[in-house]
Amino acid sequence: MKTLPLGHSGIDVSELCLGILPFGTKVDRETCFAILDAYYEAGGRFIDTANNYSKWHAGGVGTESETVLGEWMRARGNRDELVIATKVGFNRDDIGPSLSQETIEKESAGSLKRLQTDWVDLYYAHADIRADPLEETLGAFNKLVVSGAARAIGCSNYLAWRIAEARDLSKSRGWASYCCVQQRHTYLRPRPGASFGPQRSSNEDLLDYCREHEDFRLLAYSPLLNGAYTRSDREVPAQYTGAQTDERLATLRRIASDVRATANQVVYAWMLAGSPQTIPLTAPTTLEQLKENLAALEVKLSDEQVAELTAAGNP
Numbered sequence: 001m002k003t004l005p006l007g008h009s010g011i012d013v014s015e016l017c018l019g020i021l022p023f024g025t026k027v028d029r030e031t032c033f034a035i036l037d038a039y040y041e042a043g044g045r046f047i048d049t050a051n052n053y054s055k056w057h058a059g060g061v062g063t064e065s066e067t068v069l070g071e072w073m074r075a076r077g078n079r080d081e082l083v084i085a086t087k088v089g090f091n092r093d094d095i096g097p098s099l100s101q102e103t104i105e106k107e108s109a110g111s112l113k114r115l116q117t118d119w120v121d122l123y124y125a126h127a128d129i130r131a132d133p134l135e136e137t138l139g140a141f142n143k144l145v146v147s148g149a150a151r152a153i154g155c156s157n158y159l160a161w162r163i164a165e166a167r168d169l170s171k172s173r174g175w176a177s178y179c180c181v182q183q184r185h186t187y188l189r190p191r192p193g194a195s196f197g198p199q200r201s202s203n204e205d206l207l208d209y210c211r212e213h214e215d216f217r218l219l220a221y222s223p224l225l226n227g228a229y230t231r232s233d234r235e236v237p238a239q240y241t242g243a244q245t246d247e248r249l250a251t252l253r254r255i256a257s258d259v260r261a262t263a264n265q266v267v268y269a270w271m272l273a274g275s276p277q278t279i280p281l282t283a284p285t286t287l288e289q290l291k292e293n294l295a296a297l298e299v300k301l302s303d304e305q306v307a308e309l310t311a312a313g314n315p
Helices: 029-041 064-076 101-115 134-147 160-173 204-212 245-258 263-273 287-298 303-311
Strands: 003-005 012-014 017-019 046-048 083-088 120-125 150-156 178-184 217-221 278-282
Touching (some): 012 017, 017 029, 029 287, 064 101, 083 101, 120 134, 120 178, 134 160, 160 178, 160 204, 178 204, 204 217, 245 263, 263 278, 263 303, 278 287
Parallel strands (some): 017 046, 017 278, 046 083, 083 120, 120 150, 150 178, 178 217, 217 278
16 A cells, blocks of 8 residues: 655655544444454555544444554554554543643543553544634644654644644744644535534635645545445435536546446545545445455546546536
């Protein structure tokens, strides 16, 4: 598996990141280990979790995903080979949304304990919690980087202007700054005014910011819309329905047929070949899903196909 630079962090990461949100809750321990092993054997080294995954699944508290990853790394003895990302901000129900210095210090220590490691490679602000001063949040993150508890910091569910504000503030203080954003991003475009609750979707402002700042990387979560591109039993979410949806879906499926790939695989290939180049998160719950997603890395789109996919449905 190829690697790509993670913004200005100096860290190279796998071009397909393994998201393990349902591990330890929806996905049992044996299957978790099998998926992690298969991803590792395919050359994957970039794994994404959070301090609240996944509190919304049946019986979940929010510590399960980090815990099972820590157990797998200990069993395999491979921590030094991996790039591990986790998050703070949305948090578990016993804490509530917060990016205060106290929360960041306490939760980072808890994540390290569950992950059975002395450091994380990438630590995200999981949300833009505006009740907490940005300077306090960034100062707390900088202390983690200085101490070695985190190698780099990123943000998630941020608007472009808030990313710019945060990075400017960090620069003015000589602090570590956000090197990437992980955002809801997929091939279909959200309709104007669509709401995702506390989550933020990519929009043209964010995409343009990432194009103009080569030291800043975009990562995509929920890129496959929970199977809506390929499964007849999964509808396209209402936030993505609109005048351009049918044309974009038709273009996606035609090009997928032309290159003998699934629509899911073409979505991944388009992200990796497009502008801004985007690292997709894959979140399989079975080995079969992982196999399909890994095969996307073999799909080669021409410049013309990338341009056609991007332009489809434009006014």
